Amino acid sequence: MPNFSLPDAVFEQAASQFPTPFHLYDEKGIRERARALNAAFSWAPAFKEYFAVKALPNPQILKIFQEEGCGLDCSSECELLMAEKLGFRGEDIMFSANAMPPSEFDHARKLGALINLDDMSDIDTLAAHGGIPETICARFNPGGDFTLGTAIMGSPGDSKYGWTREQLVKGMKRLKEMGVKRFGLHAFLASNTTDNAYYPKLAGILFELGDALSKECSLPLSFINLSGGVGIPYRPDQKAADIAAIGAAVKEEYIRVFGQPKPGGVAIKTELGRFMTGPNGWLITHAIHEKKIYKNYLGVDACASNLMRPAMYGAYHHIHVCGKRDAAADTLYDVTGCLCENNDKFAVDRALPKVDLGDLMVIHDTGAHGWAMGYQYNGRLRSAEILYTEKGDFRMIRRAETPQDYFATLEF
Numbered sequence: 208m209p210n211f212s213l214p215d216a217v218f219e220q221a222a223s224q225f226p227t228p229f230h231l232y233d234e235k236g237i238r239e240r241a242r243a244l245n246a247a248f249s250w251a252p253a254f255k256e257y258f259a260v261k262a263l264p265n266p267q268i269l270k271i272f273q274e275e276g277c278g279l280d281c282s283s284e285c286e287l288l289m290a291e292k293l294g295f296r297g298e299d300i301m302f303s304a305n306a307m308p309p310s311e312f313d314h315a316r317k318l319g320a321l322i323n324l325d326d327m328s329d330i331d332t333l334a335a336h337g338g339i340p341e342t343i344c345a346r347f348n349p350g351g352d353f354t355l356g357t358a359i360m361g362s363p364g365d366s367k368y369g370w371t372r373e374q375l376v377k378g379m380k381r382l383k384e385m386g387v388k389r390f391g392l393h394a395f396l397a398s399n400t401t402d403n404a405y406y407p408k409l410a411g412i413l414f415e416l417g418d419a420l421s422k423e424c425s426l427p428l429s430f431i432n433l434s435g436g437v438g439i440p441y442r443p444d445q446k447a448a449d450i451a452a453i454g455a456a457v458k459e460e461y462i463r464v465f466g467q468p469k470p471g472g473v474a475i476k477t478e479l480g481r482f483m484t485g486p487n488g489w490l491i492t493h494a495i496h497e498k499k500i501y502k503n504y505l506g507v508d509a510c511a512s513n514l515m516r517p518a519m520y521g522a523y524h525h526i527h528v529c530g531k532r533d534a535a536a537d538t539l540y541d542v543t544g545c546l547c548e549n550n551d552k553f554a555v556d557r558a559l560p561k562v563d564l565g566d567l568m569v570i571h572d573t574g575a576h577g578w579a580m581g582y583q584y585n586g587r588l589r590s591a592e593i594l595y596t597e598k599g600d601f602r603m604i605r606r607a608e609t610p611q612d613y614f615a616t617l618e619f
């Protein structure tokens with residue numbers, strides 16, 4: 208079930224203060240998620256969530272995570288710069304990148320970030336750019352398919368990320384000779400899964416592998432990084448992941464492999480993005496156009512530039528019409544933006560209450576990989592971001608782009 212915790216009055220009030228379209232984020236909801244995650248893993252030695260910056264790269268949101276005791280997972284120069292500017296330092300930053308420009312290693316090392324190497328060849332790159340640290344992390348790719356029960360949840364064998372097991376043995380031995388004193392292990396094997404069994408199964412794989420590698424390479428295992436991938440229920444009929452149950456099941460795997468958790472034991476880290484902010488963001492837009500040809504098309508003032516997931520993945524985002532939550536959904540619409548691109552549709556054949564032009568529409572679950580994936584195709588500009596604060600007021604935390612922004616990089 209998508210997040211219906213805010214009444215329509217909140218969306219209407221925001222839309223009376225700021226022109227649509229914009230993304231609205233709920234500070235209280237974001238803090239509650241961070242606290243629920245920290246509570247679920249409070250049993251684990253030195254637990255830390257590194258919020259995946261790419262999901263919602265806004266400094267005011269990242270500050271909220273900072274206040275909740277989280278670090279940041281960065282994968283680019285700009286994300287490192289943002290972390291640096293906000294005062295994240297050292298092991299509060301995880302730098303996981305792949306095929307990145309070598310200079311970004313220099314920057315990450317200068318900040319003292321934990322480095323998550325995506326490939327064996329990155330050892331030499333890191334040695335030449337910032338140097339080999341005492342603690343290193345490596346990303347594992349088991350190949351093949353990743354399954355839960357009979358369901359295929361992901362296909363690591365087709366994914367560009369990570370090292371093979373054989374490479375990890377060789378690489379860790381080499382890193383040890385180069386001065387590494389301890390290592391962490393990371394893997395991301397399924398994306399957006401609300402199945403409570405995902406993290407525990409991943410944890411079991413990484414715990415066993417970490418334990419075995421540690422023995423084979425005579426190198427202490429410092430931490431396991433479960434990465435992102437815990438999903439959210441985009442569809443009304445979907446069940447939410449239960450983070451408390453997930454934390455408890457990961458603990459069982461931990462005890463199975465390492466014994467009772469104790470201070471100084473193998474630490475647990477996560478890099479959740481979507482789970483943290485996804486349900487706490489909404490794209491607010493007005494119905495501005497309607498046409499009837501072979502289907503009903505409802506045009507809104509947002510477009511795929513503001514939320515690319517439906518166009519890119521055919522992703523479902525729930526939509527409701529303000530003031531009509533209880534009205535019968537008796538009209539089928541394709542809800543479209545204005546791009547000259549037929550996949551610019553927020554919904555296809557969606558049953559909604561009869562929409563009138565001027566109605567305020569709320570597109571759910573845009574708090575992660577929403578604004579962040581925005582682009583400027585067709586000369587359309589990225590929208591503002593508004594924070595609904597715990598105090599109950601609205602704060603613009605990013606202004607909308609203007610034509611000046613669009614032209615700033617051009618020469619005439």
Ligand SMILES: *Cc1c(COP(=O)(O)O)cnc(C)c1O
Nearest residue numbers: 259303434435436478479480481
């Ligand atoms: C994208 C990403 C995440 C976050 O993924 P979510 O699906 O948003 O949880 C975490 N770690 C890495 C390395 C990523 O690339």
